[in-house]
Amino acid sequence: MAYDYALVHLKFTIPLALFLTAIAYPILHRTHFLQITSLVVLSFVATLPWDSYLIRNKIWSYPPDTIIGPRLYGIPMEELFFFVIQTYITSLFYIILSKPLFHPLYLQNQRNPPRWIARGKLIGQGILIALTLYGAHLVRAGGPGTYLGLIMAWAFPFALLTFTVAGRFILSLPLPSTALPVLLPTIYLWLVDELALGRGTWAIESGTKLGFCLFGVLEIEEATFFLATNLLIVFGLAVFDQYLAVIFAFPHLFPTVPRSPTPLMLVESRLLDKSQYDLERIAGLSDAVLRLRRKSRSFYLANSLFTGRLRIDLILLYSFCRLADDLVDDSQSRAEVRSWTAKLNKFLDLHYKSDPKAKPDMDLYITEAFPPSAKSALKYLPVAILPAEPLYQLIEGFEMDSQFDDYGKPSSSDKVFPITNEERLNRYGQCVAGTVGELCVALIIEHCEPDMPAATKQKLRAASRQMGVALQYVNIARDIVVDAEMGRVYLPTTWLKEAGLTPEDVVARPSGPVIEKLRRRLLTEAFKLYAEARPEMDAIPSEARGPMIGAVETYMEIGRVLREKDEFTLRKGKATVPAWRRLRTVLAAIYTK
Ligand SMILES: CC(C)=CCC/C(C)=C/CC/C(C)=C/CC/C(C)=C/[C@@H]1[C@@H](COP(=O)(O)OP(=O)(O)O)[C@]1(C)CC/C=C(\C)CC/C=C(\C)CCC=C(C)C
Numbered sequence: 001m002a003y004d005y006a007l008v009h010l011k012f013t014i015p016l017a018l019f020l021t022a023i024a025y026p027i028l029h030r031t032h033f034l035q036i037t038s039l040v041v042l043s044f045v046a047t048l049p050w051d052s053y054l055i056r057n058k059i060w061s062y063p064p065d066t067i068i069g070p071r072l073y074g075i076p077m078e079e080l081f082f083f084v085i086q087t088y089i090t091s092l093f094y095i096i097l098s099k100p101l102f103h104p105l106y107l108q109n110q111r112n113p114p115r116w117i118a119r120g121k122l123i124g125q126g127i128l129i130a131l132t133l134y135g136a137h138l139v140r141a142g143g144p145g146t147y148l149g150l151i152m153a154w155a156f157p158f159a160l161l162t163f164t165v166a167g168r169f170i171l172s173l174p175l176p177s178t179a180l181p182v183l184l185p186t187i188y189l190w191l192v193d194e195l196a197l198g199r200g201t202w203a204i205e206s207g208t209k210l211g212f213c214l215f216g217v218l219e220i221e222e223a224t225f226f227l228a229t230n231l232l233i234v235f236g237l238a239v240f241d242q243y244l245a246v247i248f249a250f251p252h253l254f255p256t257v258p259r260s261p262t263p264l265m266l267v268e269s270r271l272l273d274k275s276q277y278d279l280e281r282i283a284g285l286s287d288a289v290l291r292l293r294r295k296s297r298s299f300y301l302a303n304s305l306f307t308g309r310l311r312i313d314l315i316l317l318y319s320f321c322r323l324a325d326d327l328v329d330d331s332q333s334r335a336e337v338r339s340w341t342a343k344l345n346k347f348l349d350l351h352y353k354s355d356p357k358a359k360p361d362m363d364l365y366i367t368e369a370f371p372p373s374a375k376s377a378l379k380y381l382p383v384a385i386l387p388a389e390p391l392y393q394l395i396e397g398f399e400m401d402s403q404f405d406d407y408g409k410p411s412s413s414d415k416v417f418p419i420t421n422e423e424r425l426n427r428y429g430q431c432v433a434g435t436v437g438e439l440c441v442a443l444i445i446e447h448c449e450p451d452m453p454a455a456t457k458q459k460l461r462a463a464s465r466q467m468g469v470a471l472q473y474v475n476i477a478r479d480i481v482v483d484a485e486m487g488r489v490y491l492p493t494t495w496l497k498e499a500g501l502t503p504e505d506v507v508a509r510p511s512g513p514v515i516e517k518l519r520r521r522l523l524t525e526a527f528k529l530y531a532e533a534r535p536e537m538d539a540i541p542s543e544a545r546g547p548m549i550g551a552v553e554t555y556m557e558i559g560r561v562l563r564e565k566d567e568f569t570l571r572k573g574k575a576t577v578p579a580w581r582r583l584r585t586v587l588a589a590i591y592t593k
Pocket residue numbers: 295296297298299300302303314315317318321322325432433434436437438440441460461463464465467468471472475533534536537540548551552
């Protein structure tokens with residue numbers, strides 16, 4: 001039947017490609033399209049002459065009644081389509097499995113790599129050189145080793161080239177993110193090939209094959225072809241990721257990055273001397289990711305949905321917010337709180353209020369005023385694209401937090417509970433969380449749509465502040481017990497009074513039916529604010545909309561768990577959302593954005 005080969009695509013390769021597209025679509029970014037398109041073109045151009053040579057030299061053949069007919073340089077169009085769809089399938093496997101990775105962190109081995117990476121690269125290069133030479137030997141020897149030799153002498157030089165360019169980066173990546181995108185499509189295509197060979201859709205001519213089969217009727221040459229070509233595709237994608245990471249991670253080298261870096265920028269990135277890489281910044285990014293992972297499962301999961309410089313700046317913003325909050329929270333006295341907030345305000349003054357002509361030495365100030373662990377969070381805060389006012393207000397919110405703390409004063413009569421009423425609660429939420437929402441939106445606009453209409457910007461700012469308060473209310477509702485243990489009660493004193501309680505009662509007994517009722521009242525307010533702000537998220541630029549909705553919904557899911565259950569799993573005293581449910585929330589957000 002003339003459609004046998006075409007049916008192989010219709011039954012096996014196209015369905016898998018469609019399935020992977022459905023899975024990957026919400027996380028695909030413009031840079032991914034650049035990567036996949038480039039790889040498809042490169043694969044097509046590199047395979048065409050090689051494939052044509054093998055067909056014309058009768059290494060393999062197609063019974064006329066298995067192909068539709070049109071050929072290019074002797075290659076059936078179904079085969080040409082195979083070049084494209086195999087590259088596409090393997091690329092999607094790689095992109096899906098690599099999405100959680102934060103690629104800039106893997107640039108740290110570009111200079112003075114660990115011994116095993118340096119050696120691993122040399123060993124890898126040695127293996128690829130040996131395989132290439134052996135392939136050439138088989139070709140020269142002719143006979144049964146010809147087909148295998150042609151595969152090796154063609155594929156492994158390309159693999160050697162890409163591994164030479166990105167070997168340290170590839171070896172630095174977690175093994176599953178490179179091995180699985182090679183092995184999964186390879187095994188799948190082995191099975192497809194086995195079926196096709198078994199049906200006679202194509203045939204490998206004797207005389208130029210070794211006659212060994214990996215299993216069934218799958219010739220060892222065919223198995224080697226799919227393994228080698230998928231290795232080439234993954235190496236090629238990793239080369240892209242290495243140079244994209246350089247573009248995104250180093251603003252001093254690439255001050256502005258379009259929504260999708262251009263091929264010229266990739267070439268520039270490749271030609272850079274690695275001595276220009278700011279590895280101190282990479283270490284700072286590593287500190288920020290570690291802080292995010294340790295402190296917030298909600299935002300740590302959500303961060304992997306973002307891409308490029310927006311992802312980097314959100315992580316850096318989180319790191320600063322968390323650091324500032326911890327400096328104040330960990331203070332042992334009101335004087336210490338005032339000292340930290342004064343230093344943080346001065347840090348902001350030096351950035352926003354100093355004479356541009358007399359730029360202060362920020363590194364010196366940070367080193368003198370803050371502990372070494374704080375340096376990277378302060379140094380790399382992307383102040384150039386963040387508005388000042390929300391940052392000052394954030395520090396003000398942390399100062400409000402400190403009013404709760406009596407720092408061990410003997411008499412509880414001095415005890416202050418500043419959240420006296422709902423208005424104060426809202427003000428507090430605006431300061432510590434509404435500001436964060438506004439700062440997130442500022443980054444999104446800068447990176448995704450700087451020329452956004454002013455009216456849209458204003459609507460997003462207002463909605464982001466409201467959403468921030470909603471998340472803060474969920475945070476408070478979740479942490480009533482934890483906060484009470486710290487002597488803090490964020491439930492408004494007026495609410496407590498209506499329920500016949502005082503803040504001291506809540507500190508003494510932060511659970512029970514009355515507290516539960518107040519928790520639900522606060523959650524009702526949180527979901528009211530959320531419901532008003534959520535529709536405005538549709539105006540967020542498309543590449544950030546799904547991830548930002550994912551971040552917000554993951555956090556609001558904490559509130560849903562609290563509302564659904566009277567009893568919930570506590571982790572360090574905090575109600576937690578099961579991992580499967582957090583993942584389900586994120587996936588629902590990005591697939592329905
Ligand atoms: C994806 C990613 C990395 C996002 C980063 C978001 C970010 C910068 C968060 C900073 C959070 C933070 C540490 C702020 C300091 C004050 C504080 C603790 C606020 C509370 C956050 C809880 O963070 P935590 O790390 O403690 O998380 P856990 O509770 O331990 O799980 C708050 C609850 C406030 C968080 C508020 C926001 C993130 C703003 C939300 C609003 C938006 C994202 C804007 C949405 C846009 C529109 C148009 C509605």
